[in-house]
Amino acid sequence: MNYTEAFPLTTQAESLDLLLLKGFESGGSFAVWRKPKSQKLEFLLDESESPERVDLAFEELPAGFIVHPFADQEDKKAFFIKSSQYFSLELGQSQENQTLPDWVKVQTDPSNQPIKARLRQMLVRQSEFTAAAEAESDRKEHFIRLVQQGIAAIEAGVMEKVVPSRTKRIPISEDFDLGKTFLEMLEAYPNSFVNFFHIPQVGTWIGASPEILIETKGERFYTMALAGTQPAKGDNPLKSAAWTQKEIEEQALVCRYIVDCFKKIRLREYEEHGPKTVMAGNLLHLRTDFRVDMQATGFPQLGSVMLDLLHPTSAVCGMPRKESHEFLQANEDFDRSFFAGFIGPVNIQDETSIYVNLRTASIKGDTAILYAGAGVTEDSDPEKEWEETELKCQIIGKFIQKPSA
Structure with a gap:
């Protein structure tokens, strides 16, 4: 007897639990996600035990889910979860009108352990890597010093902007419910790319990113410039938001970087809309949208070309990119791993949607490591930049630390 027979599926929570458990018990890689403003929950599974790594020319790839770290590897390849199974x-x-496919088979546990407990056990076991109780990158003093160093480098003319980041470790409770947490995030963040992925011996991550890096739908290409952060306040935060000159200039730098990428490839025909204030969780940002007709411009591989040019964006690294990246490599003192890298579904139903991996946490056994950064310019206040990272950590952290009912 298997779980699909033993436990009739009456809720989407049960379906999600079974999909997640199937993913872990397969021994392979898997991802589950919901795109912004969508009502479709998607799941794919790659049952091969060894993770595949691929070039960034995604137009040539089969259907799957791409995962790339912040720092380029020497061969510039990304991890790829191939869609052996999709649902x-x-x-x-x-x-009642939606049935799980036959390949979602979960064998009966001889100890008759409840499925949620079994899922948590698999989550902890499969993500068990060595994680220090606290690292230098968790400490406020380290981050404040990093911001001060960034301001000094900007004032010295080395760069215009830099985006230092930090980590925050929080315990995962014994009654942590992964499926329930994921569903709560779906409800709380309708405008974000809510995702969970697991690659054996590589990483287990959960997040709700507000930022598209590149998207292609048929002949249409899309990207965005997202920068500037403030808490959402009042009954109508979108209308009452007031932006400082520092935040406006920070967002303008990101826009300029995208336009410079277009110029590098001699692309002049594009639409630009914005900036406008948008909400992501309990935060507000400034966003400008860019669209291109790839057929009209004769640029069918614009997606992968821009992916290579844009990453890492000035919104997660700084400007100029080379100098800001070198500053971070020399001073940040920790491995960002997949934080501020990019993730997303590729070539699924003629669409590719790749997001900057923000508002995210890596799960390592009984610990979740939260990641957050802040855009630093010469007008930055180190204390306020720390407060901004605390707000960003809460976006995922409050769900992981939330006690189960």
Whole structure:
């Protein structure tokens, strides 16, 4: 007997638990996600035990999910979760009209352990890597010093902007419910790319990113410039938001970087809309949208070309990119891993949607490591930049630390 027979599926939570458990018990890699403003929950599984690494020319790839770290590898390749199995369900619809596929088979546990407990056990076991109780990158003093060093380098003319980051370690409780947490994030962040992925011996991550890096739908290409951060306040935060000159200039730098990338490839025909204030969780940002007709411009591989040019963006690294990246490598003192890298589904139903991996946490056994950065210019206040990272850490951290009902 298997779980799909022993436990009739009456809720989407049960379906999600089974999909997640199937992913872990397969011994392979898997990802589950929901795109912004979508009601479709998507899941794919790669049952091969060794993770595949691929070039960034994604137009040539089969359907799958791409995962790339912040720092380029020597060969500039990304991890790729190939879609051996794919399944989607419509959120908010009755489970009676949606049936899990036959390949979702989960064997009965001889000890008759509840499925949620078994899922948590698999999560901890599969993500068990050595993680220090606290690292230098967790400490406020380290981050404040890093911001001060960044301001000094900007004032010296080395760069215009830099985006230092930090970590924050929080314990995962014994009754942590991965499926329930994921569903709560879906509800809380309708405008974000809510995701969870696991690659054996590489990493286990959960997040809700507000930022598209590149997207292609048929002949249409899309990207965005997202920068500037403030807490959402009041009854109508989108209308009451007031932006400082520092935040406006920070966002303008990101826009300029995208336009400079277009110029490098001699692309002049593009639409630019913004900036406008948008909400992501409990934070507000400034966003400008860019669109290109790839057929009209004769540029069918614009997606992978821009992916290579844009990453890492000035919103997660700084400007100029070379100097800001060198500053971070010399002073940040920790491995960002997949934080501020890029992730997302590739070539699924004629669409590719790749996001900057922000508002995210890596899971390492009984510990979650949160990541956050802040854009630093010559007008930055180190204390306020620390407060900004605390707000960003809360976006995922408050769900992981939330006690189960």
